[in-house]
Amino acid sequence: MASNLHFLVIPLMCPGHLIPMVDMAKLIAQQTVAVTIVITPRNAERYGAVLNRAVASGLPIRILKLRFPALEYGLPEGCESVDDLPSFTLSKNFFDASAKLQQPLEEVFGELKPRPSCIISDKHLAWTADVARKYQIPWVIFDGMSCFTQLSTHNLCVSKSHEKVADSEPFILPGLPDSIVVTKSQLPGLFNPGNSARAKEMKSVREHIRAAELGAYGTIINSFEELETRYIEEYKKLKQGRVWCIGPFSQSNKNDLDKAQRGSKASINEHDCMKWLDSQPPGSVIYACLGSLTRLTPPQFIELALGLEESRFPFILVVKGGSRAEEIEKWLGEDGFEERVKGRGVLVRGWAPQVLVLSHPAIGTFLTHCGWNSTIEGFSAGVPMITWPQFADQFFNERVAVEVVGTGVAVGAKTVMHLGEEDEAGIQVKREDVCRVAKIIMDEGREGEERRQKAKYFQEMARKTIEEGGSSRHNLKLFIEDIMLHTNKGLAG
Known part of the structure; x- marks a missing residue:
């Protein structure tokens, strides 16, 4: 159907952006569309296992490696991803370095065969709009x-x-199908940038991105129609219908190896982790992971850990301290926490095979920072969620889980913690909050049962939507047809 099409996929080098775009590339390639993923050498290594397996399976995916100019922009050598940044004060340096991939990409563009039919780019890489414009293809x-x-x-x-x-x-978000209340301090950086020098720098970056994205040909969304029906309908009206919800992208990983190797190399032996989960009763374990960029301060991490301990439920806790990791490790050693929870609690330092863990029947709830990838992975796994938003769009996603879908319970975070400004926020969530919400969500009474039933319903919807006859599969075909029509018009013209 689409063998003469060629889509150029350009992700932002950051796990929460790159992983879903790799998954998306696989979904597109399954429709016999050639896909070239533009990536840097270190990221090609990091995500290579899943990509190479997709290529070996016969999917028409190619990898185009471009050198990332880290040193030229004051970044450490090999720093090719946002989560590699030694400090978030270097965020603007990272975006400036990313923009320098434009020239090398244009230098090889003419060699790409067949000629690319469109560019699908992370919206944060506004420079890709110039490349699309130059070669007169949809962005x-x-x-x-x-x-x-x-x-x-x-x-x-x-x-x-x-x-x-x-x-x-508190104020009501304007023009939504539901009455949703937020505060200004819970809004994303575009409306609530913070006070640091980094915040002021990033404000101009965000405004530039926002201005560029308004000129996009269309938007691909990692969501599905059954999940946020009325919001999708309203957004499509705004964008003249050129919005294609083709998710959940994580559903493109059908085997356990792909689920396990999605992202960085896991810092825990998957076999040991799954073996421990096998030993736990169904629906009994809390999986706590606050994403690849969140850096809890040591005092806030201690509250989370002790809250999980006091809840008495078995748990997996993913530990990410960044530059504060030593302080966290010091506390873990001195307090004896790890020893006390041995057998009941598993600590994962660094990367966890999240999709694999969430799909295990022993998982009863997911304590999450509400990044959209994690939130939709939680919906797809059919597990209720304890919501603890940190920054960006995460308070919005909490509202989706708690109020729109009804499978989440809020832990009580009140304000955005801007990256690099975590210390100023102090302790937002206390151990008793964690313990209390864990008991609410694991409750076996009527409310808990209703929440679990809703979660199972959306799990089933997520599974069906990317299969033949499902809404996301249909939307993907519509997207491909749209680009094909555009390409044929261009050739005829």
Whole structure:
């Protein structure tokens, strides 16, 4: 059907952006469309296992490696991903270095065969719009966010209702199908940038990205119609129908090896982790992971750990300290926490095979930072969620889980913790909050049972939607047909 099409996929080098775009590339290639993924050498190594297996299976996927100019922009050698940054004060350096991939890409563009039919780029790489314009092909953006977030962002940009309230004053998000209340201090950086020098630098980056994305040909979303039906309908109206929800992308990983190797190399032996889960009763374990970029301060991490201990439920806790890792390890050693929870609690330092873990029947709930990837992975796994948003769109995603879908319970975080400004936020969530919400979500009474039934319903919807006859599979075909039509028109013209 689409063998003469060739899509150029350009991800932002950051796990929460790159992983879903690799999954998306596989879904597109399964429709016999040639896909070339533009990636840097270190990331090609990091995500190579899944990509190489996809290529070996016969999918028409190619990898184009471009050198990342880390040293030229004041970044350490080999720093090719946002989660490699020694400090988030270097974020702008990273975006500036990423923009320098434009020239080497244009130098090899003419050698790409067949000629690319469109560019699907992470929206944060605004320079890719110039490449698409230069070669007169559609620039389609991938936005790793929900249609709820898209619609809320658009409505806030137009209404500016957040500018009329104090930081902690609740207000209703304008123009949504449901009445959703937030505070200004819970909004993403575009509306709530923070006060640091980095925040001021990033404000101009965000505004540039926002201006560029308004000119995109269309948008691909990692969501599915059954999940946020009315939000998708409203957002499509805004974008003249050129919104294609083709998720959940993580469903492209059918075997355990792909689930395990999705992302960095896991820092725990998958076999040992799964063996421990096998020994636990169904639906009994709390899986706590706050994403690849979140850096809890040591005092906040201690509250989380002790809250899980006090809950008395078995748990897996993913430990990510970044530059504070030593302090966290010191506390773990001195307090004797690890020894006390031995057998009941498993600590994973660094990367965890999240999709694999979530798909295990022993998992009863997912304590999450509400990044959209994690949130939709939670829906797809059919597990209720304890929501603990940190920054960016995460308070919006909490509202989706708790109020729109109804499978989440909020732990009580009140404000965004901007990257690099975590210490200023202090302790937002106490151990008693963690313990209390764990007991609510694991409760075997009527409310708990209703939440679990809803979670299982959305798990089933997530599974069906990418299969033949499902809404996401249908939307993917519509997207490919749209690009094919555009390409044929161009050839005829």
